[in-house]
Amino acid sequence: CFQSFSGVLLLCNVVRLVGSRSDGYCTGRVEIYHNGEWGTVCDDGWDNNDANVVCKQLGCGPPFIVHASAYFGEGTGKIWLDDVGCSGNEKSLSECYHRGFGTHNCEHVEDAGVTCYHYPVRLTGPSWCAGRVEIYYNAAWQTVCDDGWDLNDAQVVCSQLNCGVAVAAPHSAYFGKGRDKILLDDVACMGNETHLTRCSHRGYLDHNCSHSQDAGVICSGEKIICLLIVLIGPSRCSGRVEIFNNGSWGTVCNNSWDINEARVICRQLGCGTSLSVLHFGEGIGEINEVTCTGSERYLPECSYSRDGAQNCNHSQDAGVICSGNVFFLLNVLVKTCSN
Template sequence: MDHRLRIIWMSFWVRVCLLFTSSLPAAGVQIRLVGPGSTRCSGRVEVFHGGTWGTVCDDGWDLNDAQVVCKQLNCGTALSAPGSAHFGRGSGPIWLDDVDCSGSESSLTECPHPGFGTEDCEHDEDAGVICSDHIRLVGSGSTRCSGRVEVFHGGTWGTVCDDGWDLNDAQVVCRQMNCGTAVSAPGSAHFGPGSGPIWLDDVACSGSESSLTECPHPGFGTEDCAHDEDAGVICSAFQIRLVGPGSTRCSGRVEVFHGGTWGTVCDDGWDLNDAQVVCKQLNCGTALRAPGSAHFGHGSGRIWLDDVACSGNESSLTECPHPGFGTEDCEHREDAGVICSDHIRLVGPGSTRCSGRVEVFHGGTWGTVCDDGWDLNDAQVVCRQMNCGTAVSAPGSAHFGPGSGPIWLDDVACSGNESSLTECPHPGFGTEDCAHDEDAGVICSGAERRKPVQ
């Protein structure tokens, strides 16, 4: 091939390459996550402009901005939006400052900003993101912490089948999404049917895994399902968890998630009403105690809430009156905690904290107890578990109104010494021949304030 022909040939391929690269989506050329500790879906945010990679300043940087980055990179949902060069200081230009995304944009550069290179920052203010990576929650009625579970595999988002889907599986998703504790694990396309591939089926998590794809499953795409079986999760919400020495699923130091960071709650004015909202939010039954003075150890970092004043009816701790996130005059030796009744609660018309229809939490759902064989020994275990003194009576026949949903227990035969109702002999969860007009109740000796009818 002579020199002239070679030049023509090379020119042709250069044009082909330019045509191809110009057709690439903006997400492929405009943004990347880098820096110490970065992964495919977490790192310092850098954008490509004017032939050069540059950083983004953290002025006004928040979860809405991070959400656009995560979406643009097919990295699921934004978990936090760290600033202050969390992933190390960049170099070169700082291309964006005062980014103000709504969260619905498809590209970071679509978000309002004063212009490329218009900034008053230094690289110790470089912005970053931490995304959920290969998992997201979407669908009708979804929130950041509830929705249809979808995983990213083979370049495509797909759903999870509800065969064998339970609270252990949901717990892994909620942890992975930084969304607290799993409240329920709805199937049957509760958040609407998805589309495309069904990537996972027969997932069998123990609950301790750090990622859903670490759980045992027969392989991506191995399934015998339809999208009307798509699995979902409802988490306790991104803003609350119970931790600390001696903590359990339903007792511990209360921490809330705000501004991309976990922080504690001060015990100023902390009482059973506040604890009741936490226990309800975590599906942990009834508040038994509201310990302060760092009963579950000292936290670290921010103290997000102080002077919380719940009525007890709120559905989330952050709905309760408080002076504002970060407005406090406390130290971590004042960190607030809760002790909840865990898998049991007393509800119904005329109920109090120590009397009501007995309901237990199983399989992600609250259900009732049948009054077949229900007696004072059974009631005694419930009263002890609820920290409500001694059993006074064990009414049946839906004395506190008929419940709804499953009847989880029947023919319970406690000796009276057990520490939990579910430790008592019974034929198995859901094994029953009852109707809700046989729902069992208790009246304990503990004199407690009345609570709202549920």
């Protein structure tokens, strides 16, 4: 069914995650739209299977943390669902077992939440804003098939990367062939989606393509960047630190890694302040050594070795959790280029 809400046509029983200070739509208090209004979900019995259905319904990755006790703040209005019991395979939360819409014995202090993995996007090519489209999924950077690939699809990628508007959507592995799996095929975006995985597609890893059909993007903000940084983890503002230098991605050794280095990374990415330094799994490629005082504006102002760290392996890859206050502009990224 469909219902009108503030002039917008909504599909009944859609879900959203709200109340998070971090960027994106893959973390927050679970709310479901029913009978013309948004309401919350009680945390009675709330577990990883239930959270998995929400994450899939939103086009996010699998659950990273399952939250209870109004972790993201108390909602208002109705508590729509209680005693939710999903197998994890349902297509929407409303298909799971529950007591019935509006039937519960809860208060908003029991509102359920979830943090899903958010699949980062990057462009592998001559710059941050031009290259082959790759999405981080199942611990690997995977590509997108060019079937139906157009400027609307490219615009979503440009918006995600704060690279301005899409000026070209190259086909046929224009920026070279990827090396891992092909994640998406038949992508069809409106152009205003917040993430490429929210566009219509055939499903993860469902395709009839080869890497000779890898899709690319050229955005208006295209600049040659000497040194790029991304965080590979549950959101754009938390994860394993990876650096693009001399045409390849690598990681950072945690031998001298502390809150000072993390503070610079968070500042450069526009992700607020550093909250913690953690390990987010093992990366691949060259391992770099970074030492900062914490006052530097950008990573190249720190002591940075491009020749690889000594006595370090990928089990020591550095990671960071930032506060997630995203406000950066493209020109901040451009300034990461060192002489």
